[in-house]
Ligand SMILES: Nc1ncnc2c1ncn2[C@@H]1O[C@H](COP(=O)(O)OP(=O)(O)OP(=O)(O)O)[C@@H](O)[C@H]1O
């Protein structure tokens with residue numbers, strides 16, 4: 207009788223008890239599957255326009271408008287890129303040059319195609335200068351405001367931030383007057399100066415946030431260890447601030463690379479025009495070659511992508527762990 | 533190699549908070565001075581001022597005869613162990629310790645020798661290649677200690693350098709620090725709120741409260757002749773007991789009266805109290821200043837009911853209800869007591885303390 211009951215309960219036990227190990231395993235797989243599906247969905251949304259940009263830049267005008275669209279070009283062509291790289295310099299648009307090719311055949315190349323590469327160079331120079339100057343100005347400013355107590359410290363932080371509350375469009379006219387009086391119209395320096403005005407406040411703000419997050423004691427320890435303020439900044443703070451510096455670099459670079467409004471106001475010729483302006487000019491002709499614009503667009507995103515890839519690996523988190531008592 | 537002199541030094545933080553008021557303190561060359569006080573009393577502030585990390589709002593600070601009010605930290609020859617360690621997270625333990633020497637342009641092999649030497653003394657040699665984030669709290673603290681140790685500064689500042697170590701390590705590190713002071717022959721300023729640490733390490737102790745120095749003296753002076761009730765309470769474990777009552781002076785005989793308790797002061801203590809007949813006072817009896825086996829003579833008796841018994845290994849703490857107040861004494865553990873027992877202890881009247889009931893200042897030097 208006793209053994210009977212014993213057997214019974216022993217037999218029932220596995221059936222009734224829940225197999226937690228199996229459950230955990232299933233849950234883990236489910237978890238992975240959901241994350242994978244989610245990232246695929248996000249990737250699809252983000253990358254499909256880029257994929258279309260790439261694909262269509264190798265198609266000719268006839269193929270690009272075919273229905274359904276060809277994701278893989280039937281007859282890939284380098285015609286658009288050839289036009290960009292072969293074209294020579296600054297061309298003035300006249301009624302005659304405007305219709306060099308027959309738009310109906312789809313072989314249309316805008317007359318200003320040759321301006322694209324110089325514009326890219328302009329954009330790159332402007333963006334690089336803006337990045338460098340941002341760091342030169344922003345780092346010391348942020349260190350001072352984050353780690354040195356002086357009268358008017360809070361006031362200056364607020365002031366710097368309020369300059370960013372004003373919309374750019376409101377600043378265009380004052381900027382224009384300043385640039386004109388400086389004699390810098392149609393010169394890339396005009397862009398460098400005005401982009402700095404736009405980006406430096408953000409740079410300072412981001413870096414202040416980061417520096418303030420670094421313990422004061424690190425600064426003090428460095429000072430006692432024999433660093434001047436400047437050495438404390440370069441030897442202790444900058445290595446630790448890498449992630450925020452990268453954020454600043456990317457921000458300043460991309461802002462300058464993409465800026466349109468001010469560039470439109472201050473530049474007039476290919477000598478100073480930047481990429482967004484030249485890209486936009488391709489649509490202002492009577493006819494638009496979508497495949498050509500897409501090829502130009504593809505070239506336009508290459509430098510930012512390279513910059514992002516180069517700096518991405520410096521974005522590491524948890525760099526400050528272990529500095530002070532947990 | 534440096535005497536430190538604070539002259540009417542005051543620290544006012546930008547928010548208006550006065551962290552340190554009118555500090556006058558002379559730290560002699562090669563002296564080991566401990567700043568002792570409860571949290572927030574201004575100990576770290578004082579250290580920071582010596583290091584040059586906080587400006588002095590008022591008054592003067594001298595190193596030897598040189599006014600250093602405005603000398604930046606990297607031009608003062610100080611090393612400091614920070615309360616929060618402040619290790620450089622991006623450097624290895626080795627680089628952390630070497631950094632101060634590197635900034636002062638020591639030759640490489642000299643740096644290496646000193647770093648390894650310090651690491652050995654601190655038993656962290658096996659950690660030299662790690663980063664601070666891979667260390668335990670106690671290990672980090674020892675690295676912080678090592679970073680200061682390798683330097684040969686004129687002034688050595690330590691802000692609670694042992695607070696995160698376990699009891700055994702703390703005791704052995706105390707000895708290590710004492711030895712460090714002996715071998716380095718420099719001025720040490722050491723901050724702690726652990727009275728035992730202060731008593732063992734210090735040549736002189738500075739007891740602080742709310743930014744005001746309460747007493748400066750050798751450990752013995754501070755313990756035996758506390759200037760006021762705050763100082764008396766801060767040292768001793770369990771803390772000193774207080775009993776409020778009045779003084780009665782008859783000729784050259786002075787007694788403390790409270791209910792049935794009557795304690796007579798010996799002649800040397802009585803001297804200072806002769807003109808204080810009827811004065812309301814607080815009597816201070818240290819926990820260890822009683823004996824329960826001695827035959828209590830008249831004027832030495834503290835009698836009460838046992839309210840708690842706490843063995844602490846070597847001996848036991850006894851809670852005793854005396855005149856309605858609960859006092860704690862440290863007595864021999866051979867004798868057994870039970871709750872509610874009525875017992876008589878013999879007080880060591882030569883070690884009684886008397887404080888003014890109002891001002892809380894000591895009435896006997
Ligand atoms: N930057 C500051 N601004 C305003 N008040 C401050 C500042 N730093 C410290 N204080 C105040 O000054 C007082 C003394 O601070 P301090 O750090 O010297 O205390 P401490 O004695 O070292 O205490 P603990 O034992 O907790 O470390 C505290 O009341 C603190 O709140």
Ligand SMILES: [Mg+2]
Nearest residue numbers: 575576615691
């Ligand atoms: Mg402190």
